[in-house]
Amino acid sequence: GTKLWSDWSHVATFNDLSPPEPPVQISVSKLTANFAGVEWSHVLNSKSHPKLVYKIFLAEREGAMQLMGVTKNNRFEVPGLKPQTMYRLSVHSESENGVSQRNPILRFTTKTEADGGGDTSPSDFLMLPQAPSPGNKGKPGRRGS
Numbered sequence: 001g002t003k004l005w006s007d008w009s010h011v012a013t014f015n016d017l018s019p020p021e022p023p024v025q026i027s028v029s030k031l032t033a034n035f036a037g038v039e040w041s042h043v044l045n046s047k048s049h050p051k052l053v054y055k056i057f058l059a060e061r062e063g064a065m066q067l068m069g070v071t072k073n074n075r076f077e078v079p080g081l082k083p084q085t086m087y088r089l090s091v092h093s094e095s096e097n098g099v100s101q102r103n104p105i106l107r108f109t110t111k112t113e114a115d116g117g118g119d120t121s122p123s124d125f126l127m128l129p130q131a132p133s134p135g136n137k138g139k140p141g142r143r144g145s
Contacts, residue, residue, distance in 0.1 A: 019098030020049045023091045026106045029075070033083035033111045039075045040091055049095035059088040083113045 023040040030037035038056070046052050056076045057065040065088070068078055081087065086109045093100040 017097055018045075020052055020093040020095050020100050021045050022100035022103040023054060023074070023093055024104070026089070026091055026104060028106070028108050031108060031111060033113050034079070034081045036078045036081060036087070036089075036108060036110065037075065038078065038089060038091070038106070042074050043093045043100070046093075049093075049097065052093055052095045055092045055094055057090045057092065061086050062088075065090060081110045083110055085110050 021043040023043055026038060026040040028036055029039045040054075043049075043052065053070050053072055054074070054076070055070050056068040056078070058068045058078060059065045060082070069076060076091075078089070086107060089106045089108070090103050092103050
């Protein structure tokens with residue numbers, strides 16, 4: 001175990017020269033048809049990086065990651081998403097010493113418009129299976145299904 005210990009003390013000594021750790025525990029705190037609020041835990045060695053910022057990257061389905069924004073906080077709001085679309089999101093930490101490696105990728109799928117995308121008109125509710133309209137004359141003969 002001596003080698004392990006020497007490696008560890010080496011890391012501790014030169015901690016402020018190494019790139020920051022990647023953010024952990026990324027989660028979606030709020031999700032609608034066209035909006036996602038994302039949160040994560042601050043990186044473990046953030047105190048060694050006074051200039052630390054987080055860069056948020058987003059990709060639609062399997063597309064290329066695009067930089068969405070930069071923040072010093074541990075949360076970010078992603079507007080303008082498409083309904084019922086799978087997105088891949090990654091948060092990188094960056095400081096004057098470099099960029100985090102092996103950043104986790106979070107996958108999430110936006111909700112349908114009828115799920116309450118914010119602009120729900122009454123006609124949307126008729127499409128919801130759990131809210132059948134008693135006066136729904138437009139679809140006769142569907143009772144036997």
